[in-house]
Amino acid sequence: MFLVRIMNDMKMKKKLAVTFISAAVLPLLLSGLFLTGKLREIVINDAFTQLSNNVERVRKRTEELIKVPLNISYRLTIDNRMKKVAAQKYESYTEVIQAYREYTDIRDYIQLYKEISSIRVYVVNPGALNNWEFIQPDNAIMAEGWYKEAIEQKGLAGWNLIKDERNGSEQLSLVRSFPVDSLGEKGVLAINVDKQQLRSILDQEPFTTLIVDDRNRVVGSNEGEFFGKNLSEIDGDAKILSRQEGSYDTVVNGKASKVVMVNLNPENSWNGLRIISIFSVSEITREANQVIRLGAVVITVSLMFAVLLIYASASLLSGRLLRLSKHMSKAGAGSWETYIHIDSKDEIGLLSKQFNALIRSVHDLVQEVQETNHQKNLVEQRQSEMKFKMLASQIHPHFLFNSLESIRMEAHIRRQDEIAEAVWLLSTLLRSSLEAGNGNIPLREELERVRCYLEMQKFRYEDRLEYHLTVDADLEVMPVPPLIIQPLVENSVLHGLDNREEGAVITVEVKKMPKGARVKVCDNGAGFTAERLAEIQAELAESVHEQESKRIGMRNVNDRLVLLYGESSALSIESGSGTGTAITFFIPGGALND
Template identity: 25%
Template sequence: MKLSLSLNNVRLRNKLLILYIFSVFLPIVLTNVIFYNVTTDNVRNQRMKDITRAVEQINNEFRAEVEDAVTISAVFYTDYNLNEILETDYQEPAAYVEAYDTYFRRILNSYTPVYASIQSIKIFVENPTMLHSGGVGYLSNEIKQSDWYQLLKERNNSYPIFIRTQQEDLYLKSDGADKRNTFSIIREMNYFESKNKWQKYLKIDLKTSTIDQIFRNQNLQGNIYLIDDKGHVEYTTDPEVDWSGKPVSFDELVFPKDSIQFPSTNSYVSYLENWRIVGTISEEEVLKDVRQSREFVFVLACLNFFIPTLIILWISRSLHERLVRILQHMKKVKNQNFDTIKQGESLDEIGQLTSEFNRMTIQVKSLIDDVYIADIQTKTLELERRKAQLNALQSQINPHFLFNALETIRMRSLIKDEMETAKIIHNMAKIFRTSLTWGKDRVMVSEEIEFILCFLEIQKYRFEDRMNYDIHIDPAAKECMVPKMMFLPFVENASIHGIEPLRHGGSIQVQVEREADTLIFSIRDNGIGMDEQKVKQFYGYLESDEELGERIGVQNVIYRLKLIYGDRFQLLIESEPGQGTFIRVAVPVEI
């Protein structure tokens, strides 16, 4: 089976929507999603590398400071002259002072200015003959109870140890509180084993400010933790952790759920074995640059959407609105409404199509007006006139009226021989002759009044004294021409529907006047009258354009008058139940 995909049955607006979705919307969405994912991964990976590099930089700088202190300790450890000074028994203090000034002071003071990270250098000895000041301290029992001394004894080797301690100047002033706020390199000075009469220990304190400067790296917006080989936090930039007090286990610390840890590589030297530096930073900080790039991608995507969408809407609106306008006017032409499209001139294909449509519409309208409508109107008018004549004839010859009148005449003729019967028969003959003769559609007012008079005479003959009538005609109106049987239905309605239902009868007044170019027929009766709904029904005949069909009476007359005079005739009806009826018909004068 052959499959075919056709858009011929799809509306233009939907075609433009399909074009927009598959040519603009989806490509932009896919492109920006791919671009965002790639950019996000690149920015995140780069940020992770930068943070890892910053942690490694802190680790290397810290290790370099420690190694400087270790290097100084090695110099003191292997200095023969210094060892001799520390092992000598001085008989007089002056001898020690001389040895101190000659060599010891110089070697103690030569390293502190060079290495900015060194806070102080001090040697603790058991030699009682030395003065314990100026970088020399006594190895007292209190010192032997310290953590660093106990750690050295446990290791029992000549390798230095790195440990968190308390600064010497603060230690001397402390009241026993355990506030270890600095780091020290400590080693036993036993290099010359044959000359180790006294125990000697070298303690080099590092500057706290230097350590703070190293750990507070500006490139790392997080916290840094220095963790010893036992897993305790020896230093941190986290203000929530009291690292200088009691030991705090790193594994027991509680971190936010979105924090990311960046551990440094382990140090492979004996004094820093299994020590490590760990940086923690929130994921929000890591992804800050990612979110900035996301905002950039979002703004770029909005621009990619906004500008093409505006252009497409602009172009599609120009196409769609004008095509819809042409279609609407084509539908109007189908309903014989030949309005042209009013718009400015345009040079594109739709503009040319609009111009051709207007030209075609004008030509078609002109052709229909000149030939078709004129011919149709003539034929329609003739047909309607004939139809109105036939309906008028049928409406005026009321079978019941004729039967009742003839029967009355027959019965009275049998009873008595009177001229009145002959007169009635004469009037009936006139009515038959006028009703059946339609050679001309116009009659003089005098002829119309004569026809009405015959009708009223017959009615009076039927009802005797129960009905009276009065006819007044303006002499200036007698020779005016009017449509045949124009006013008789109103007289018939007044007689049959107005006076006949009354028990004691009534009267009818007919008047014809001429006022300038207007001929006025009026009739007034004192019959039963009409309600408001019936009056509205008569007025409704003026607005109705329906064909006559089988309708008779007043409606037929109103239709004929509309057909002949158009909007040039007037109809006035005044009636109330029990108050009678007044009807006034005004038509143009025809001589």
């Protein structure tokens, strides 16, 4: 009431100004602040998502790149010809040169694989020569940390930023030791990862991306100024040196930044690499801030124009109302001859015309009002709304089961045991289907559902259908998703009895394997042609379907298996025209202990 009184006491101009600020300026300002915050949040989240995806892509591509020198190192460390060339005793330099010339595997690897730039074999052999492939390590080389680590790690691969003796540049290299002879002598193999290949992976990234070894040295970067530096030399959060794989906020070069870090651990290696990607929040939001500033300018100009327009409108409105108020004051003083002329068609112009008409007939109106006050009858019509509630009756599952049980008992009384058995099977199958939730069930319950279904089909097809259920005893309690075998059996029954007068044989086999359990559903039906089998397999392999699959049961089973256990558990179909069909899937060992 206090606010209403204040608003009523305000002048028209102030009232319009307050109304405009309350109804337009404040909501617009609050909306702008909210949308600005949301825009920044969306931009940062999108950039962070892109950053995470980019880091994972760099990790995968880098892993593929370093697999090449890793595989080559495997081959060379077991290459007896290479060991013989590196370690045999030579009588003359001519013999050395001849042996180097005949052994071309290293040069072939360099020409064949663009992922590597050089291969060096370090073996102590006083009678040999250095040809940049076979190198006699001097004391300086053998004192290097990477050389000592390679000897100590006994054949494991290591990844370090080491100096190439040919051109003096540092490159990311694989180093590993290998036995030269049976006396325990060891040599060291060094394979340089090609800089251009590594740089081509990083240059595609829009954000600062670094590849760092276990000594925190930058072995790869899409910004050349960071290459070869230690992370401690970069003006950033000291925690970046000790942070493990993950994402976090930090400050780099005095700017708030987002950092995503993933580990790359090559197989059979004593150390690994880290992929680090950084983006500055201010750089990411720069374009958004420009849009926000432009929007603020547009909104400010619009508000100024609106204020001027509101002020002009308020002045025009208040001026006419003031004229009308003065004439009303005259009429209130008893001057019934006063008239006002306002040339407009809005509410104020209409009010002035009505005011003039009021003045002309005020006496008659007073009398008429007095008469009509006694005769006036206010008629109110009330409409009663009727709400109709539609009651939907639904058969409760217990009612359905009780009805089936009554039918079964009546069949027993009439000595129709086969019908009673079929009704019992149907009741059991319906109950298990209705009670199936989202959790796993023991294998024996799933097989009992399969048996009930097959007995129902056997009641229908009689001797035309024969089935066999085989399961290892210790697998009966294995947890499996509900309805994971029955749809496959149903598919086998449909196709097994399709156009086969002699009937069908359905076999369900659950067998324990070294790393899990194998489930196999077979039939001796018509099978699939090679073309049809290829279509079904392609259909199951698709991740997104533009139209609904015709094999809903198989597709549903396959999707659940892949989602629960991975691609290795997808359905495997073997079939041939006239030879039946076998569908197999695998439940991994971890699922046996769930």
